[in-house]
Amino acid sequence: MTTNPLNPATPHAPRHRAGRREWTALCVLMLPLLLVSMDVSVLYFAVPAISADLEPSGTQLLWIFDIYAFVLAGLLMTMGSLGDRIGRRRLLMVGAAAFGAASLVAAYANSAETLIAARAVLGIGGATLMPSTMALTRTLFTDPVQRAKAIGVWSGVMATGVALGSVLSGVLVEYFWWGSVFLVNLPAMALLLLLGPFLLPESRNPRPGRFDLLSVPLSMAAVLPVIHGLKEIPSEGWNVRYVMSVTVGLLFAALFVHRQRTAPSPLVSPALFRGRGFTPALALNLVASFGMMGSVYFTTQYLQSVLGKSALEAALWGLLPSVLVGVAAPVTTHLVQRGVDRAHMVAAGFATAACGYGLLATVGPDSLWPVLVGSGVLAAGIVTVLSQMTDLALAVTPVERAGSASSVLETSQEFGGALGMAALGSIGTAVYHHDIPASAPAPARETLGGALAVAQQLPAPAAETLSTAARAAFTSGMQSATATGAAVLLGAAVLAARTLRGARHGSCPPSGSPSASQSAGNRAASSRPPAAD
Secondary structure, X not given: OOEOOOOOOOEOOOOOOOOHHHHHHHHHHHHHHHHHHHOOOOOOOOHHHHHHHHOOOHHHHHHHHHHHHHHHHHHHHHHHHHHHHHOHHHHHHHHHHHHHHHXXXXXXOOOHHHHHHHHHHHHHHHHHHHHHHHHHHHHHOOOHHHHHHHHHHHHHHHHHHHHHHHHHHHHHHHHOOOOHHHHOHHHHHHHHHHHHHHHOOOOOOOOOOOOOOOHXXXXXXXXXXXXXXXXXXXXXXXXHHHHHHHHHHHHHHHHHHHHHHHOOOOOOOHHHHHOOOHHHHHHHHHHHHHHHHHHHHHHHHHHHHHOOOOHHHHHHHHOOHHHHHHHHHHHHHHHHHOOOXXXXXXXXXXXXXXXXXXXXXXXXXXXXXXXXXXXXXXXXXXHHHHHHHHHHHHHOOOHHHHHHHHHHHHHXXXXXXXXXXXXXXXXXXXXXXXXXXXXXXXXXXXXXXXXXXXXXXXXHHHHHHHHHHHHHHHHHHHHHHHHHHXXXXXXXXXXXXXXXXXXXXXXXXXXXXXXXXXXXXXXHHHOOOOOOO
16 A cells, blocks of 8 residues: 555555456546537537527627636636545536536527526536546546556547537537537436446545635636636737736635635645645646647637638538547557656657647648648647646545546646637737738728628728738738747746656655655655644
8 A cells, every 4th residue: 555645644545457347437437528528619600500599699699608618617626626525426427417407408598598597507517527527537547557548538538529519519500400519418418327326436535624615706716807818818909807807816816825725624725736746737737728729719710711611611620630639648658658758758748739839830821731730730749748747647646635636737727728818819919910901991900800801891802902911911920829839838848858857657656665754754844734624
């Protein structure tokens, strides 16, 4: 039996090799994960049909689209901690039931208000499902080699779901009605509710302490304003309202951190961050998400507005980079298990992603295949990093805190993605404003979409001139932003090589070993007695 370095008095669960039952259970867990990730993008092509049927106002339409992601991001840490207390399987079952019921309501919603409410409940369900699936994966696979493989599968499914969501939306809306994009959730949730109690073990923190209710609104007040502000800045610019939103969120984040350090039973235990490798994994996980979402902001617009693809055509072309995503995580796990140092592998993943950004920085106004290849290389490198950082973070986390650790990791991904869109999007927008001719109409000087809309109302020669200039300006902005992204990821590669030395499998030293005894002694001597958690 091994000793947990975060709490030397708490032993790790004994390690055993997972068999067919555990791998079957993993397949069942992947169903809700796939659907939750798909629901982020599943409305991409359903919005026009929803607008025609429910006739929402502009504000209501924005809430229909955005409220799912906002609620999910705001409740991740709360639900991760709740799962540690009441049991991750129980929370997963409750979340699956809520997700299925909300999907049914959303499919047959007869008003915008009903659909907004259903999407909010879907976000609550998603916030219970995501950390529960990751934490249960940690519980099912205690052998480091098998756990790494399982986490690689988890990361690959998560990344693939976002790409599949938009395509599935386009196909279903084309042949059925917009509500069908929600009904596809029902069979998977029914299967999870049927098989979960038999295949998934229950696990919880045996000494969780009281649930800190004050931390719940503090966590939401920290996460939601920052995510909202960062997501709006690329399209609206550095508006005072959005800058204030981010600032207010950061102030609440400071209050949340203070609460976690002083509360007798915090929502997120500070002891997590004392585990060797957890904090670097969290930071690098954020940077990887920065790189992934920063590129998506440009490539989706490039395929549709620069190359002139329809929304469904763009989504189908966008599936091609997912092929490399499906290969990257398993290959990475295999190489680490064969002895390649994790630090070198993560650094190589960031370097690979930087090469993908480098390819994107070379594209012109008519470069379909360079964009697809660059996106695929970038995504493969990012998934390499995400799978390894998730495995490392969970490996140094005691099983009883797996839900909290999972939710913190996923919240960092939300922050990283929003930051990537804000930072790189702002660079691209600034270059676009600089390059678009000053004589262009005001809407055309704001965005590429505005320019193309204005061009449709002009005579043919003038329309062609404006469209060509706007597409060239957008492409120039994309080149500058992706070159910046490449520089950021190269810096992350250097950082990973320096901070992850020795983190081969992220496993904890066995009890009685000099390193374990020394680290436990140092912690006991240098910290006050830990509060009940």
